[in-house]
Amino acid sequence: xxxxxxxxxxxxxxxxxxxxxxxxxxxxxxxxxxxxxxxxxxxxxxxxxxxxxxxxxxxxxxxxxxxxxxxxxxxxxxxxxxxxxxxxxxxxxxxxxxxxxxxxxxxxxxxxxxxxxxxxxxxxxxxxxxxxxxxxxxxxxxxxxxxxxxxxxxxxxxxxxxxxxxxxxxxxxxxxxxxxxxxxxxxxxxxxxxxxxxxxxxxxxxxxxxxxxxxxxxxxxxxxxxxxxxxxxxxxxxxxxxxxxxxxxxxxxxxxxxxxxxxxxxxxxxxxxxxxxxxxxxxxxxxxxxxxxxxxxxxxxxxxxxxxxxxxxxxxxxxxxxxxxxxxxxxxxxxxxxxxxxxxxxxxxxxxxxxxxxxxxxxxxxxxxxxxxxxxxxxxxxxxxxxxxxxxxxxxxxxxxxxxxxxxxxxxxxxxxxxxxxxxxxxxxxxxxxxxxxxxxxxxxxxxxxxxxxxxxxxxxxxxxxxx
Amino acid sequence: xxxxxxxxxxxxxxxxxxxxxxxxxxxxxxxxxxxxxxxxxxxxxxxxxxxxxxxxxxxxxxxxxxxxxxxxxxxxxxxxxxxxxxxxxxxxxxxxxxxxxxxxxxxxxxxxxxxxxxxxxxxxxxxxxxxxxxxxxxxxxxxxxxxxxxxxxxxxxxxxxxxxxxxxxxxxxxxxxxxxxxxxxxxxxxxxxxxxxxxxxxxxxxxxxxxxxxxxxxxxxxxxxxxxxxxxxxxxxxxxxxxxxxxxxxxxxxxxxxxxxxxxxxxxxxxxxxxxxxxxxxxxxxxxxxxxxxxxxxxxxxxxxxxxxxxxxxxxxxxxxxxxxxxxxxxxxxxxxxxxxxxxxxxxxxx
Numbered sequence: 001x002x003x004x005x006x007x008x009x010x011x012x013x014x015x016x017x018x019x020x021x022x023x024x025x026x027x028x029x030x031x032x033x034x035x036x037x038x039x040x041x042x043x044x045x046x047x048x049x050x051x052x053x054x055x056x057x058x059x060x061x062x063x064x065x066x067x068x069x070x071x072x073x074x075x076x077x078x079x080x081x082x083x084x085x086x087x088x089x090x091x092x093x094x095x096x097x098x099x100x101x102x103x104x105x106x107x108x109x110x111x112x113x114x115x116x117x118x119x120x121x122x123x124x125x126x127x128x129x130x131x132x133x134x135x136x137x138x139x140x141x142x143x144x145x146x147x148x149x150x151x152x153x154x155x156x157x158x159x160x161x162x163x164x165x166x167x168x169x170x171x172x173x174x175x176x177x178x179x180x181x182x183x184x185x186x187x188x189x190x191x192x193x194x195x196x197x198x199x200x201x202x203x204x205x206x207x208x209x210x211x212x213x214x215x216x217x218x219x220x221x222x223x224x225x226x227x228x229x230x231x232x233x234x235x236x237x238x239x240x241x242x243x244x245x246x247x248x249x250x251x252x253x254x255x256x257x258x259x260x261x262x263x264x265x266x267x268x269x270x271x272x273x274x275x276x277x278x279x280x281x282x283x284x285x286x287x288x289x290x291x292x293x294x295x296x297x298x299x300x301x302x303x304x305x306x307x308x309x310x311x312x313x314x315x316x317x318x319x320x321x322x323x324x325x326x327x328x329x330x331x332x333x334x335x336x337x338x339x340x341x342x343x344x345x346x347x348x349x350x351x352x353x354x355x356x357x358x359x360x361x362x363x364x365x366x367x368x369x370x371x372x373x374x375x376x377x378x379x380x381x382x383x384x385x386x387x388x389x390x391x392x393x394x395x396x397x398x399x400x401x402x403x404x405x406x407x408x409x410x411x412x413x414x415x416x417x418x419x420x421x422x423x424x425x426x427x428x429x430x431x432x433x434x435x436x437x438x439x440x441x442x443x444x445x446x447x448x449x450x451x452x453x454x455x456x457x458x459x460x461x462x463x464x465x466x467x468x
Numbered sequence: 469x470x471x472x473x474x475x476x477x478x479x480x481x482x483x484x485x486x487x488x489x490x491x492x493x494x495x496x497x498x499x500x501x502x503x504x505x506x507x508x509x510x511x512x513x514x515x516x517x518x519x520x521x522x523x524x525x526x527x528x529x530x531x532x533x534x535x536x537x538x539x540x541x542x543x544x545x546x547x548x549x550x551x552x553x554x555x556x557x558x559x560x561x562x563x564x565x566x567x568x569x570x571x572x573x574x575x576x577x578x579x580x581x582x583x584x585x586x587x588x589x590x591x592x593x594x595x596x597x598x599x600x601x602x603x604x605x606x607x608x609x610x611x612x613x614x615x616x617x618x619x620x621x622x623x624x625x626x627x628x629x630x631x632x633x634x635x636x637x638x639x640x641x642x643x644x645x646x647x648x649x650x651x652x653x654x655x656x657x658x659x660x661x662x663x664x665x666x667x668x669x670x671x672x673x674x675x676x677x678x679x680x681x682x683x684x685x686x687x688x689x690x691x692x693x694x695x696x697x698x699x700x701x702x703x704x705x706x707x708x709x710x711x712x713x714x715x716x717x718x719x720x721x722x723x724x725x726x727x728x729x730x731x732x733x734x735x736x737x738x739x740x741x742x743x744x745x746x747x748x749x750x751x752x753x754x755x756x757x758x759x760x761x762x763x764x765x766x767x768x769x770x771x772x773x774x775x776x777x778x779x780x781x782x783x784x785x786x787x788x789x790x791x792x793x794x795x796x797x798x799x800x801x802x803x804x805x806x807x808x809x810x811x812x813x814x815x816x817x818x819x
Contacts, residue, residue: 006632021469193471439474446478450486454637 001043002463003258004207004456012040013262016162020266026184030153033266037160041126048124051089056159058085059134063141063148063155079142083135090131093124098333126166128330128468132297133159136172139301146174154180163262167255167465169273169293179268188267190437193445195264197435200448202257206463207456209420210251214461216413217243224388235407237395243413244382245375246420248464249278252291255463257430276429278374281366282358283347286374294330298323320352321345331381331468336389340380347373483635490634495646498605498630504646505653511539511559512566512606518664519555519574527580528555530805532664533570534587535562537730537787539666541585541798549802550809552583556664564592564710565599569613571714575721576612583805584718585726588711590753591696595704605630667791671784682785689785690736697746703756711760719765724808726801727757728769731777736786764811769804 001008016036023029042049062082066075100116107114137158140146149155158180164171217240223231232240256273263270277290287295303323309316321342328341351358358366376393383389407414436444494501497510522528529552532541539558546554557570567586574581591597604610607623657670674680718725732740741747761768777793784790789797 187469189469189471192469196472196475437471439471442471442474443478446475446482449479450482454635454640457636458633 001040002461002466003255003262004203004459004461006457007043009453012036017265021187024184026181027151027153029183030151030157030180033162034153034156034160037157037162037165040162041160041165044125045122051093051124051127052130052160055086055089055130055134056156058082059138059159060149060152060155062138064150066138066141067148075142079138082138086131086135090127093121093127095329095333096121125466129168129170130159130165132170132294133172136170136297136301140172140174146177149173149177161263161268163259163266163268164270167252167259167463167468168291169256169259169270170297171270171293172297175271176268183267185267191264191267193437193441194435195261196445196449197261197433197441198257198264198430199261200445200452201430201433202254202259202261203452203456204448205250205254205257207452207459207461209416209423210247210254210464211455211459211461212416213243213247213250213413213420216408216410216416217247220408221382221388221392224384224391231391232395233406234395234398237392239408239413239417240392241375241379241396242421243417245278245378246417246424248378248381249274249424250420251464253430255465260430272431274429275431276424278371278424279367280370280374281363282355282370283344283351283373284355286370287344287348294327298327302326317349317352320348324348334384335386336380336383339386339389340377343377343380347377486635486640487631489643490631490639493643493646495642496602496634496639498602498634503650505649507642507646507649509560509658510602510606512602512609514660515557515559515664516573516606516608518660518662519557520577522555522662523578526553527578528553528663529580530554530583530585531570531574531578531581532556532558532585532587533562533567534558534585534730535589536560536666537589537789538562538585538587539664540668540789540791540794541801542665542791542794543663543798545795545798546585546802546805549799550583550806554583554585554663556666558587558664558666559602561600561602562589562592563597563599563603564588564707565613566603566609567592568710568714569603569609571718572615573609573612575718575723581723583724583726583809585728585801585805586714587728587730588753588757590729590750591700593703593707593753593756594696594700595702595707596699597696601630601633605633668784672790675790685785686733686735686783689787690739693732693736693740693786697740697743697749700749701745702749703752708756715760715762715766719762722765724764724805725766726769726804726808727760727766728801728804729754729757730787731789731797733783733786733789734780764808767804767808769801 001012003009016032019032020029023032038049038052041052059082062078065078069075069078096119100118104115107116137146137155141148158171158173158176159165161171220232220236220240221244253274260270260272271293273291273293275289275292277286280286280289303319306319306322307315308319324341324345325338326341328337328339328344331337331340358369361369376396379392379396380389383392435441491499492501493504495504495507497506497508497513519531528543530546530550532538532543532546532554535558537558539556539560541556541558543554543556546552555574557574559566559570567588571584571586574584599613603613605626607626608618610626611618611622655670655673657668659667659669661667671680715725731737740750758768760766777789778796779790779792782790782793
């Protein structure tokens, strides 16, 4: 089920919302939200629910076990056990085919006849996200940052919360614990208004801007499916790169806004995931503003765990590279994602190194430099193969050789990209909107919703981050 | 919750205004409004209304089913050959689903029908071509297609679905265009007789004036046909099953069926046949239709006879013949109907 679908907007959401506010007491609401999460998730394939339930039970039981022991070594053993289970599931379902294919190539190169078995594994949607939810929970319980909940319904609500189950934001239990504890409170009119406001803005970002840009650039990039290296002219290659830059931002930040809005409708405050990332001053700043919940997760649970910047400059850079390579791989089982992560790792190191120089630049220059570097990085992120990434980049940087600078045949996409870039440059991030909460604003939100619906109706466009 | 109620109230108000605008302007002729000019004709609705009217006075005993390529077949030619009254129920962009739905509808509504002339476009068996909204939004035909009994509730559901699907930017664009056209109504491109025969008043006038842009019409039509054939490589079993259902249900009631494939303009036919894959697929369709023939109840009209039309320039584009050629095609098909009714095997033997 996707947020921008009739079944979600006119069946699932009204029913769950109505039952939620009709139900009394925490337990009823936990159970309702947990069931709703499984219905939402099982709409793709009910078998995925088994995996989700298993992962939730393992981390819930582990939390209780860790909480129930004083022994540091036992806590550590439970933690390692639970994280191993989570990572094994993630590794098998997400990376088995990738590893097997590359192992096969390596064995072939070494003239070894044995080949790893190819399995037809279907990637359970959202597995990367809920695995990070459960890992953060057991780590936080182990470190005493959060007390393990004894209420399994509450925990299931946290893991399977439909607003952020499939594509984040990666909410930590401690970020949402207080709201979960007060979930039996009466509805707050201002939160309902803010929730609707966030949701409508997110829907507009997704169905009006992101989907129109996607419709313009996808046919350009589809030409690479034929294996053509020089499929794009200089102008088309840059249009596709800039277009994807805008599409990804409006798609993913639109999804995150909708998730935040849905959270408010159920009295749950979901943290910010974007903060005008394309206006960043430097790559370090970019990662403080782009997919914030992932950046913070990687920082707190991986980078700091590796030693962070406490063990000298060289080790800091090594840690940054490890985190970014794994962060790239987290997005998808493919070398393009690894290279994208590595590319950002190198940029982060350069940015740290030369920060005293860069910060003397006029902000507009530093911002433009950062933006250009991010745009180039998205080529790897969007490319479906290294061959495609190489061909696309070659087209972007060989104007002198090809002498063909022609733009896409349909100029409409340039208009949408222009609108998107203006919005990026001049409009505030959704979190900085002052959402009106008085009733006269209801008409504005209703008009926005209806306009978005006119664009959305009859289309079926999943969010880009659903694939991760 | 006051805010929520206010929000829902506004949504209801805006949606109500929009739906009213859609119903009143009705640019695609799906709803009730007729005050503003149509941008698209809903031929399923128009033909259904004309057919229902025809039942009141003089019910037809033969019905022509098919796409726009069957729609200008003159029913009086059928009458002069068979001495029976015919109705042309061809609709724009007909799919096999349309053929089955219309056959079921006419057989249920008119026990007098003894003959069906079914024009099958070769692409009808393409799995990628599904039923159009004009069919799924048409209460009388969609209920007939589903084999369910028509009821006010089902009609209400179909109408509600039609309004929901109309809430799109492109539909709203058509509303605006239609309102704009109301000030300067454009010359109508199509009209229909009481027997459902399609006429091309604008194109005919331009042809008389010598202003008809044949090249442009041909090129546009040929490009569409070539792209449709490019992705069409097999006859979908589900589509074949629908034609089989049509045949079995009609013949079970003793209805004679004449199957035929409407001809392409010779220039397009040559260009399609030049591509081996397309030519082979076309042949697959024709041989499949031949395999359905069970004379005298089901006959396959001579497709070569209808493609050698008397007027080489009598075409509007790459696949729509004009009224001069329509008479010749109708005569050929009417002869097949007469032979089927009299039990003659002449038409079948001619193949």
